[in-house]
Amino acid sequence: MFEDTLELAENKLLLLYIFKKIKFPISNNEITQIILENGFINYFILQQYLNELLSSNFIKRASCSNNHKLIITKKGLKVLLLFGNRISKNKIDIIDKYLDTKIKTIKKDLSINADYTMERKNNFIVNLKILENNSTLINIKLNVDSNKKAKSLCKKWKKDYLDLYYNIVELLMNN
Incomplete structure (x- = not known):
């Protein structure tokens, strides 16, 4: 029984690790595919674990493009x-290797946009956007006072959009 409890805890921690590693909301189907392709947990137990993680507020649902995705809290x-x-190094290595090869496929439907326009002298509108399957996940418009700041924001968005998106969603959902 003690081994079962350790395995249950390790599997839930592994799920949290996957959510943290991916850094953006993913669907139940996507997390299921990751777990089943690596043979860690069977489908029914996985769904039970996800429900328990949701009810414990370790993960939560985020509405994206009119469908529900899951994200770590x-x-x-x-x-x-x-x-x-407490997650075995072997499982972490398997997940890391899997995600390194599959993350582009998981993200393939994301389209990242960052641009700016000058409204008036010293007034630039920066538009930062993430699209998924042609639906808007996030669209932020910012007003800045210099061309340099506008370029810097666009560059940072293109480089760190996943972390920025994750942090924005996390901030908004915590209140």
């Missing part, structure tokens, strides 16, 4: 930080 990140060392 701050509480889930804290648990992972405290207990992540």
Whole structure:
């Protein structure tokens, strides 16, 4: 029974690790595919674990493009930080290798846009956007006072859009 409890905890931590590693909301189908392709957990137990992680507020649903996706919460990140060392190195290596090869496929439907226009002298409108399957995930318009700031924001968005998106969603959902 003790081994079953350890395995249950490790599997839930592994799920949290995957959500943290991906950094953006993913569908139940996507997380299921990752787990089943690596043979870690059977489908029915996986769905039970996801429901338990949701009810414990370690992950939450985020509405994106009129469908629900799952994302790790701050509480889930804290648990992972405290207990992540209980995930076997072998499983982490398998997931890391899998995600390194598949992350582009998982993200393939994302389109990242960052541009700006000058409205008036010293007034630039920066438009930062992420599209998924031609539906808007996020669209931010910012007013800045210099061409340099506008270029810098666009460059940062293109480079770090996943982290920025994740942080914005996390901030908005925590209140």
